Amino acid sequence: MSYKRSFLMEERLADNRQRILKAARALVAEGGFNHASIAAVAASAGMSAGAIYRYFPSKSALFVEVLTSAIDHEIAILQAIVQGEGDVTARLRACVESFANRALEGPYLAYAFIAEPAEQEVDEARLLGRIRFGEVFKSLLIEGIEKREFPAQSIDIGAACIVGAFTEALVRPIAPRAKRDGRAELVEGIVAFCLRAVGAKIF
Amino acid sequence: MSYKRSFLMEERLADNRQRILKAARALVAEGGFNHASIAAVAASAGMSAGAIYRYFPSKSALFVEVLTSAIDHEIAILQAIVQGEGDVTARLRACVESFANRALEGPYLAYAFIAEPAEQEVDEARLLGRIRFGEVFKSLLIEGIEKREFPAQSIDIGAACIVGAFTEALVRPIAPRAKRDGRAELVEGIVAFCLRAVGAKIF
Amino acid sequence: MSYKRSFLMEERLADNRQRILKAARALVAEGGFNHASIAAVAASAGMSAGAIYRYFPSKSALFVEVLTSAIDHEIAILQAIVQGEGDVTARLRACVESFANRALEGPYLAYAFIAEPAEQEVDEARLLGRIRFGEVFKSLLIEGIEKREFPAQSIDIGAACIVGAFTEALVRPIAPRAKRDGRAELVEGIVAFCLRAVGAKIF
Amino acid sequence: MSYKRSFLMEERLADNRQRILKAARALVAEGGFNHASIAAVAASAGMSAGAIYRYFPSKSALFVEVLTSAIDHEIAILQAIVQGEGDVTARLRACVESFANRALEGPYLAYAFIAEPAEQEVDEARLLGRIRFGEVFKSLLIEGIEKREFPAQSIDIGAACIVGAFTEALVRPIAPRAKRDGRAELVEGIVAFCLRAVGAKIF
């Protein structure tokens, strides 16, 4: 196996893997997990159904990865903001804005994030994702309370509520077949709600 | 066919319809939408699978109604609170408490409310349900702002955020296979979050 | 549900069940367990593949029953002989003759009896069947030794050897696509072998 | 292509062929024919799946050869005994002992020998193997009768019965997931049965 051969090979394999994930993601965004059968994913990725199984051991595993990787990506962005500059209030605002804007741009993530999937394994991945999202906001809440930017409050509950609040406010606009308008006001409204909710002082 | 006969007939038909809905609801509560096959619903309702189709044109239609009627029931309770006594803040608190307590008691409604169902038609019913839930809180927000209990704010967004916040904070506790403890603190935490979020003065 | 309706219904259901078993048995006899897919059984029984699952919970269960019922039938016949008249030697001879003649008549049983099936559950049923066949001959051996018709010998091993001996001697003639000739001499040869093997006095 | 090159080539090819057979044999021994997919054989032989097809035209052909070569080996051992020293009775005893001991040591051969394989071609090879085993004992029987060690008897049938008897008595002990104990008594019991069956004088 020459170097070049191996290199091209690996690249193609990685390509296929990504193509499958992308196709699966797109199908989930379009019609939910149930719309994304293995056959549909394969067709959309331009390969046979059997080929999927060279890259993923099962349908569950594929969709767990679809969900997890989307959430990973989202969380990495939020964590960069959390660890960035500025006071806690500003960073909380930035997190919500950032997530909301991306959700409105490419609606699939938030949609899948809320969706109840068929498979138990995917279900568990989704719950875990929600928890991980909560952690991000938990760290902000803790810091905000320490620095007296926010009043004392229940941290776990607050973090979950924030996630739920902006998620829900995005659900209708990002739902399949829904119009998306007035984005700026929407985002600003969500941010305002969250900042008030945590007791940020600017309001 | 005499009047009486016809009357009894209709009554029986209505009875069967309710039996089916009840059975379907119970099965969804037990194991989610996927656990409730037509055969299972029929068996649980004490009738044949074919008989279901005398009352509902399809499985989707049945589950749309299961969802809708559950939401109707929930909304009727909330609206009674909204139209009741007390200042807006107290009624908002009562709404959230009431919903949260019932969700923690019988977790299926809230779970199904958040869940993404298999069928597209059910999906749409769920979205509609979320909107209708929002309406309830919208009316409270409008009244609260009018009466100067709450500051001016985006009403649509606020209503959606409230629904999302308490929904999400309940997801983990009500998810299948999850423990439910510290209910009082949980409910109080959610209420506090929501009241802060709408700018209620008590805080 | 009237009596007549119920009666006819049950009869038809029982009929179908038997038709499925018969079709499965025939396919196994023709081409072994692997030749008998659910689709093939269904086609051969004149029904859809899905219908099989109204009568049997799984493919394994179907073939376990095919095997078990064939063995049950065979064992019942042998046990009747064992508990019948005559000295032990005569009854041992009758058992072997009876089994061999039926195997040569309808070869499927002996063939399936020897076959290694794909499914683990069927495999276990097959092993159990062999053991049960052995038991029949064990009881004859015990009685024969007690009554001094046979010398002392290892009973478990002897029983297994008898089963193996006549089974094997029948395999070639009863194998699919094999000629069957000289039946009388074959049966007599097998009987003679077995009687000598247990030390019956006539030889 | 020089002579030497060609020679080495052929040697390597022969090597690969043996590696494949060895790997296939090992996999059959571990988990039966169904456990030995082409991919598994290839991986175990340290080559690609496609490469298998340079040496064997099909999976069936490979497993026919696995079976045949195992039987060849076994028969060679038995024939060496048959053509060795001692009276016929002693050599018959040695044959059965030898086979039984090896079967109990490495149970795969005997098991595969009895097993019904998936492919029809393998099935036929198995039947042929049984016949060839019979031949070995046929020659002993003929010699034994000639030398008056055994009484006159049906040779073909007797040979088949011997094969079946010791095979069957070994099935349970060598079946997957079965305990193997009391080997010495087992082997002695089988030998005794066979010697009595052919009318050897020692008993």
Place this chain on the structure above:
DNA sequence: CATGAATGAGAATTCATTCAT
């Protein structure tokens, strides 16, 4: 020549829906 990714034809199983009785 060897590779191993891809194919494609099945495999078992499930279940909403229909329709003869």
Place this chain on the structure above:
DNA sequence: TATGAATGAATTCTCATTCAT
């Protein structure tokens, strides 16, 4: 009108075989 047996299409997954590289 009610029944529930039967259908048939769809599902996930497996694997011998092929063929571009």
